[in-house]
Amino acid sequence: MLGDLPLAGHSAVRRTQQAALPPRLVLAVRPGTGSGLLARLLRSYDDTELELVFTHDRTKALRDGTADVALLCTGSDDLTELRTTEIMEENPLALLPREHPLAGRAAVTAAELRQDPAYQEQCPPMGLDEILDRVTVGRLITVVGSAVGERRTREVCAVPVTDLPATTLALGWLEHTARPEITAFVRAAQRIAVDHARFPVEAA
The missing domain is CATH 3.40.190.10 (Periplasmic binding protein-like II)
Structure with a gap:
């Protein structure tokens, strides 16, 4: 029974089921984090269907297969066994x-x-x-x-707040995950993040 599978089994089954569906990416984000960037991503990125999951435990969403990619904070989230690409800073x-x-x-x-x-x-x-x-x-x-x-x-x-460091936001995904959709999305997010930093009012 699916209910008797360990976490790794649930994740494997979920990813097998997703493989049979049209290409899409599920992005886990913390409510309020990088909202202007996310809005621009949703408007601009149409190569793959993009679905958002709002959660305070983004790394868990990655590890149990709920999400393919997550928007993470490099200084506070557990990045063990994850590949990451830094995309922007928040003051x-x-x-x-x-x-x-x-x-x-x-x-x-x-x-x-x-x-x-x-x-x-x-x-x-x-x-x-x-x-x-x-x-x-x-x-x-x-x-x-x-x-x-x-x-x-x-x-x-x-x-x-002058004496606290900026928060570095990064996109993260599981080390063993090698999907072209993830690579393309990360590259697009990097490009959009650069524009967002240059024109924050327009991007928001």
Whole structure:
């Protein structure tokens, strides 16, 4: 029975079933990550059908066969047994309620953020809407990538954090996976990421 197969067996069966279908790629992404780039990818890439899976555990989606490719953070995700290609960086932004004393600043430091009891160094694993709602009512202050900052509401300010490094985003896939669709997609994503960096407003 399929239910008795170990994880590797489930993955193999899933990939065998997918091989019989028309070419498509499933991309796992964390909600809010690289949203402007993703929008441009969806508009521009039509060589293969592209399906998105939104999840906080993108590496698990790769390893159990749910996704073919994932948009990963090189500094925090487990990249063991994965091939990766870096495509862009996101600068760190602090999400603050509009009335917060630091909200009107041109920039802040992590040390200043830590003085507020609502500050969480690790962005909580919840949807972007809930994160923004919590920030709005003063229950959360956290640091996100610049793509999330672009989607904030009027009640939330996004302020650059000067002493935290940028987050490097990379496309990752299983080492043993050799599909021409993945290679073509990664190359296209690299080209689109360059344009996105040059023209971020247009790309978003």
